[in-house]
Amino acid sequence: MRYMAAIVLAAALLSGCQGADKAGVNGSSPSSQPEVSPTAMSATPSAPASSSMEEPLLYIEQLRIIGGGQLVQVKSNIDIDQKSLEQALKNSLQTSDPETEFRYTLEWESPRFVQIRLHLDENSVWSGTFNLDEAVTVDGRKYASTEQPYRNTVVIRAGDGEGSLLFQGVTSGTRRVVPAWNTGWIKPVQTRESVAPSYLFYGQEKHHLVHALTGEALEIPVFAQEKDAYGNDYGYHEMYSDRFYEDFTYMISGNKTLYRVDLKGFTSKKLHVFNKPVYGMSSSPDSKRIAVLTAHDEFIGPGADLTVLDQQGKILHSRENAAFISHSDGFLFVYSLAWEDDSHLILPADRDEHNPLGQIRYNTGNGASSVMQDERITDPLKQDLKEHERQPHNDLLLSGLKWSPDNRFAAFKSGTGAIQVYDTQERTFTFVSAGTLLGWMPDGTLAWADIKDLVYTF
Known part of the structure; x- marks a missing residue:
């Protein structure tokens, strides 16, 4: 899925979206539409004449509602089989915290337009992803694309945007959250005092060096x-x-x-x-x-x-x-x-x-x-990554793999933007979170930052 940033009037975003019956899942539909502010958007489709030869396409926009809340708007150039889309969402959903319920409402504005209204706790550090490739048109054709494998994938992030450092045990499931700072650049830093790294959060007025294990921070003036x-x-x-x-x-x-x-x-x-x-x-x-x-x-x-x-x-x-x-x-x-x-x-x-x-x-x-x-990059790993990412070449991902201390797990940033962990023994992939991948701690926990959509680590 490709997105391009856009700022548009809320009234324009919602024009043509009124007056149709709405079907709800895990909740009821509100009677009026709130103003929204887009965070990422694909091109809005025109209304082409129906054609059996036309390629089925989904156009997906992620929006933040002014005043709180999020929407995922899904539009199609061909009538959607509603049950198939609902099932595709359920089957593909992965979250950073399986213990937290992912609640949403499906609001069908027309056979070609559905709003997925997310009911998220914006005070929590939570993220998830789902893929709508298995949705089909009313005449049974899939929306999946071999040439653009990510185009129907949605990555969702809750949180208030204050910034956090997160540490999670891949096998134990233990989780620790350390408050951090919003930044466009996080730099891993080694010190003589600890085998665990610290992370330098760059700022325009102050920088903060945060120790990964203790959470203690050194404030550095600019x-x-x-x-x-x-x-x-x-x-x-x-x-x-x-x-x-x-x-x-x-x-x-x-x-x-x-x-x-x-x-x-x-x-x-x-x-x-x-x-x-x-x-x-x-x-x-x-x-x-x-x-x-x-x-x-x-x-x-x-x-x-x-x-x-x-x-x-x-x-x-x-x-x-x-x-x-x-x-x-x-x-x-x-x-x-x-x-x-x-x-x-x-x-x-x-x-x-x-x-x-x-x-x-x-x-x-x-x-x-x-x-x-790197002898850890084996042919089975390459093949599994090829099938998982649905891309023939993954050189950039392979060169950026971050290995756990015991070399069993490899963490990487998927082409969808989500952090994934590959288990070399089980040959499986696990969704970890959205965010900025940082690396592994000596005790085998994985660290990442929930800061912004674009953060440099170099």
């Missing part, structure tokens, strides 16, 4: 924006390291200047100024080296040069075109890189048949490099 800073496409002028040490860390300001930041007094010391935009940075486990990727070309292109600096900002090592990610020129977003140990870096590269993970292991001592492989 520094003044760098003079002559480079613009970027992710919205924040500071880029912190993926490691925080006992009382300091490193930060790039304005995609150009490297600083050491004191985490007690929040003062900064300038270490180095780069003459080209910075794409990404990471600091070594021993804190003595900082790796930085900068644009290779004068313009912002796909190639990136590597510079390794010491604690004082002195250049120790450099390599041209050490990393490469295909993208349109002019778009500056973060390139992920990380220290595997105090000598080796994991650098990004384009995925292909020889480099399915899109990663290079680079030795900063002798400059040797090798393609990263």
Whole structure:
């Protein structure tokens, strides 16, 4: 299912939707239509002449009602078999919390238009998904599409939008919720004090570093924006390291200047100024080296040069075109890189048949490099993922798999936008939640954030 953002008048959305009989499921239909505000929408169909040769299509809009509540509007170019749609919803429904009842009302406005009114507790952190592929027209034709496997899938999210970190045991079912902050960028951060990660929630005025196990948060003020800073496409002028040490860390300001930041007094010391935009940075486990990727070309292109600096900002090592990610020129977003140990870096590269993970292991001592492989990605896993996603190629999903500590489970963000977990022993898939996938804790619980529809993790 494809969505495109839209803002339209509520009266226009509801025109033509009055005067028809309504059939209710798990509730009764209200007598009047509320104003609504769309959150995501597909193109509204015209009214084509009925034709037995016409492909059956569903057009799905997800709407938030002004004042509270949600609607899913389903329109068709051909009369819908009502019972089949109701059964398709019931059969395919998966929720993040099976103990919480999913209540809804089906309101049929016409044989081609139904509103699914959701009765959700917006104070809860809840999400679910269903698929209407098995619905059929009155003459028995399915709405499923092999070319667009996600087009009839709906992902629903309740919650008040305040933001939460969630931790769930995949086998135990235990669940923990930690209050968090709305943000457009969450960065996993390693510390020496804990084997469990912390998560840095970026903000325009303040950042918050939240410890995953304790929920304790460190508030980090935003520094003044760098003079002559480079613009970027992710919205924040500071880029912190993926490691925080006992009382300091490193930060790039304005995609150009490297600083050491004191985490007690929040003062900064300038270490180095780069003459080209910075794409990404990471600091070594021993804190003595900082790796930085900068644009290779004068313009912002796909190639990136590597510079390794010491604690004082002195250049120790450099390599041209050490990393490469295909993208349109002019778009500056973060390139992920990380220290595997105090000598080796994991650098990004384009995925292909020889480099399915899109990663290079680079030795900063002798400059040797090798393609990263993952023996956990087996042929059965690839086949199961192909059938589950109904896509012949899933290279992006495979390269982004997050493995549990015992390597039994692989979590990933499905093409539908939902977080799924694959069990390598049972060869099954489980819906976990909507949200931003973060990773696994040492105890085997899975972490994700319920923040916004679009959050970068890099």
